Amino acid sequence: MIEQAVLTVREGAVVDLNLVRVFTTVYESRSLTAAARRLFVTQPAVSQALGRLRRQCDDALFERVGSGMQPTPLADTLYPEFRDAVSRIDRALGAVHGFDPATSERxxxxxxxxxxxxxxxxxxxxxxxxxxxxxxxxxxxxxxxxxxxxxxxxxxxxxxxxxxxxxxxxxxxRERYLVAMGRSHPLAAAALTVDDYRAARRVWVTSDSSARHLAAAHRRLGGVTAAVLSVQHFVSLPDVLMAGECIATIPETLARGWAENWPIAVHDAPFAVPDAxxxxxxxxxxxxxxxxxxxxxxxxxxxxxxxxxxxxxxxxx
Missing domain, CATH: 3.40.190.10 (Periplasmic binding protein-like II)
Known part of the structure; x- marks a missing residue:
């Protein structure tokens, strides 16, 4: 059924480009209202265009689920080809007219x-x-x-x-992780060893989306003491580190910048950590x-x- 419908679209009557553009916008936004807003038309105009394409495809294309529009299997099949077709046309037109940032009000x-x-x-x-x-x-x-x-x-x-x-x-x-601590911390004066790191009181930043790599490195290292403090944001760390009790493993840009401005020491990690x-x-x-x-x-x-x-x-x- 899907293959037959696709052939009908490809080999049957010419499909209006505007209908294809409406289809891709509804597919991407999952909403008739949002699609109308992005296309600068009314919602009834989107519904009418979608109705014409439904008749040509002999398929519902989208079904209302809750407050959104769920694509049918045929819509999932059509979308990549329709999206690529619209993209090629838009790029061709863009090459003719060009995008001028100096006059854009986007x-x-x-x-x-x-x-x-x-x-x-x-x-x-x-x-x-x-x-x-x-x-x-x-x-x-x-x-x-x-x-x-x-x-x-x-x-x-x-x-x-x-x-x-x-x-x-x-x-x-791309940057590596370094270990930061207050200059008054007992480990600040010399290079860190693995045993030093394992036993240290650590701060963990929950919003660090690269921290999964650090967590995996901890598991490989083994014996790493659990973090004694978890904070939501990096901005909380300087004061915590300067208190002198904890260390934190953070991206190098942060560590170097803070060390230039505050009494914070920075060391290489004593084990392998993938770059952020x-x-x-x-x-x-x-x-x-x-x-x-x-x-x-x-x-x-x-x-x-x-x-x-x-x-x-x-x-x-």
């Missing part, structure tokens, strides 16, 4: 963690503002549990995270690809070239 949306905002937002805003002065930049909180769905639906254009997502991405940062990798993910949706290409390239270049302003995190001392 709103670009990016998901950043708290550290991402501290480290790179100022540089991103400066470059985007200089090249696209009429555009708007919107930053939303990064939630690694939902960011993949937000990208898939086109709710955000880009996301910067070390989490592994099934979306197009670019590696923008930060990726820039982009939405797979088909709208405004020229603008998306420009925004992704601009943000990726800025982050790659910016060391990060993490020393700007304030401590109470």
């Amino acid at each position: 709103a670009f949306r990016i998901a950043l963690s708290e550290l991402g905002e501290i480290g790179w937002l100022a540089a991103i805003a400066r470059v985007v503002g200089a090249r696209a002065p009429r555009a708007r930049l919107e930053v939303v909180p990064l939630d690694n549990d939902t960011v993949g769905d937000e990208l898939a639906r086109g709710a955000i254009d880009l996301a910067v995270t070390s989490a592994a997502l099934d979306h197009g991405h670019r590696l923008v940062k 990798e930060l990726h820039l993910y982009r939405r797979p949706t088909t709208q405004h690809l020229g603008a998306l290409d420009w925004f992704a390239a601009t943000v990726g270049d800025v982050i790659s070239a910016t060391p990060g302003r993490f020393a700007a995190i304030h401590a109470s001392r």
